[in-house]
Structures are given as C-alpha cells and as structure tokens.
Amino acid sequence: MIGPEDGEDFTVRTRPTPGQDFGALLDAFAELAAAEGAAPDVPLVIAAAGPIDPESGEIITANIPCLMGKRPAEALARHLGRPVHFVNDADAFALAEAISGAGRGHRIVLGAIIGTGVGGGLVVEERLVRGLQGIGGEWGHGPVAPTRVKVSPIEIPRMPCGCGQVGCADSFGSARGIERLHALLGGGETDSRAIVAAWRQGAAAAVRTIAVWAEMLSGPLAMAINLTGASVVPVGGGIGTAVDLVETLDREVRSRILLRSKQPVVVPARFGAKAGLIGAALLGARLSQETTRPADRP
Ligand SMILES: [Zn+2]
Structure with missing residues (x-):
C-alpha cells in the first residue's frame, strides 16, 4: 500500500511490453500479478498512454497496438480472475500529485504533462474529473x-x-x-x-x-x-x-x-517517472474500499 509519506519507496518489477500480441500481454500481466501475491479481490489498476473511455472501457493507444480500440479491462479481468481497471497515465499522474505530491492540500489540481507531448489531468477534491471519453484536463x-x-x-x-x-x-x-x-x-x-x-x-x-x-x-x-x-x-x-x-x-x-x-x-x-504507478496504486486502493458503492467510483 502506498501512503502519502512513502510514495517513492517501493519495488518496481518490469517486463518488456508485448505490444503486438494481446495473449502475451495478458500472460505478462498475470505473471506480474502472481509475483505480487495479492488477494484475488484486490483490483489491478493499469496506467496507460492514450485516452480511455470511462463508459465503454475502450482505449486508444498508439504505443501498444494490440490494445488499440479494445476493451482490455474485461479480457484481463477474465484472464486474471480479479477486477481490472485502466486509467490514462496523465490522469494517474494528476491523481498522485493531487493526493500525495506537489498538489497536496489544494482543492483543485491540474496536473500538466509537458514532455514528449502536452496533456494533463484534472483532480477536484481528490477525485479525477475524467469527463466525456476521458478527456477531462486535456x-x-x-x-x-x-x-x-x-x-x-x-x-x-x-x-x-x-x-x-x-x-x-x-x-x-x-x-x-x-x-x-x-x-x-x-x-x-x-x-x-x-x-x-x-x-x-x-x-x-x-x-x-x-x-x-x-x-x-x-x-x-x-x-x-x-x-x-x-x-x-x-x-x-x-x-x-x-x-x-x-x-x-x-x-x-x-x-x-x-x-x-x-x-x-x-x-x-514531486514524483517524476513513478507518478503513473503511484496514481494507479492510489486509485486501486480507493476502488478496493469502494466496491460496495460502484456508482460513486472516481
Ligand atoms: Zn492537437
């Protein structure tokens, strides 16, 4: 679990992304999830580049072609036997910074990504404003x-x-x-x-x-x-x-x-390259707490 004070202190396991092979990608996630040894009801939250439609679950990502236009959360949930959620990486970054990073203590935080591209995510009172087709904060x-x-x-x-x-x-x-x-x-x-x-x-x-x-x-x-x-x-x-x-x-x-x-x-x-991971973990922790209130998910 990632707390506000220890957000930078955790182990990261990495695997090359099988970008062209959906089956191999599912297996890689399964292997990583098994290595963590988390209980089956703990959700897996994946931060990925590209907009993710919060209603349909469809993802548009040029970086991982095998996910393009798919609803990978459903397939992964079946494959892993645990809840799976995808979050846009800029949104995960904004959430991490709002809750535990440079935006901590502010009611409205606009996380801005300026690097390979220009993007962002909007967090109001510690909740992501995903908006129509996930474009909030872009x-x-x-x-x-x-x-x-x-x-x-x-x-x-x-x-x-x-x-x-x-x-x-x-x-x-x-x-x-x-x-x-x-x-x-x-x-x-x-x-x-x-x-x-x-x-x-x-x-x-x-x-x-x-x-x-x-x-x-x-x-x-x-x-x-x-x-x-x-x-x-x-x-x-x-x-x-x-x-x-x-x-x-x-x-x-x-x-x-x-x-x-x-x-x-x-x-x-505050978090640099790990912000996406931290945001995904914060979202996962919140989703585990809120499984009885699915209509109120962030
Ligand atoms: Zn443009």
Missing part, C-alpha cells in the same frame, strides 16, 4: 497558438499536430515543439536538451527560443487554470524535471491568469 489540443509573440522577431506559423489540428499547445509546447520553434527562429536543428543547456548558459538564440516557448505555452495554460480554478499545476514529463524551466513558465502564466498569487502556481511535480 489542455494540449485545440487551435490556440498565437502567431504574433511579443518576444519573437518573426511571425510564428501555426504547426500541425498529431491530432489532426493546427496550432495545438502540443505542437509547440512539447520537447519536439521547442526544437521546431528553435529552427523557425533561425537557431538550426538542435535537440531540445541541447537548447535548454544553451539557455542555461545564456546563449542568445536559446534564450529567445525559450522565451517564445514560455510566452506561447503560458496562454493556453493560463486559460486552463482560469477555467478549472486550479490553484496549483504540478508539471510532469521531461520539462517537469527542469525546475528552472518550470519557474520560467510559472512567471509567464502568473502574469496571464486572473488569480493573483504571490506563490508559484506552476510547480515541478
């Missing part, structure tokens, strides 16, 4: 990119996004987005880590790229904060581990939100 998609940016000498074209739209926060706010902005601003083709390292050393091109990135991304994030009333935004993903980048984004966001706060609002997440 602030990364929608045509919101400004083309005129104060700190940019040139107009920034709206970039295509993997979701099919143009100008999403995901398209310019992610690690790849930082690289695209850097190239657009004349900095050349450079890895996002190298851009951030150059920014830390005060290199002019990188300083400009990060200033443009922070100004552009702070707009949609400020809107998300105004809309949800979140008083804290723990940031996970690759950017969440760069405390100085999060501080830069926080300054930009606080100049744009309606909430007047002298405290940081956008803060580094």
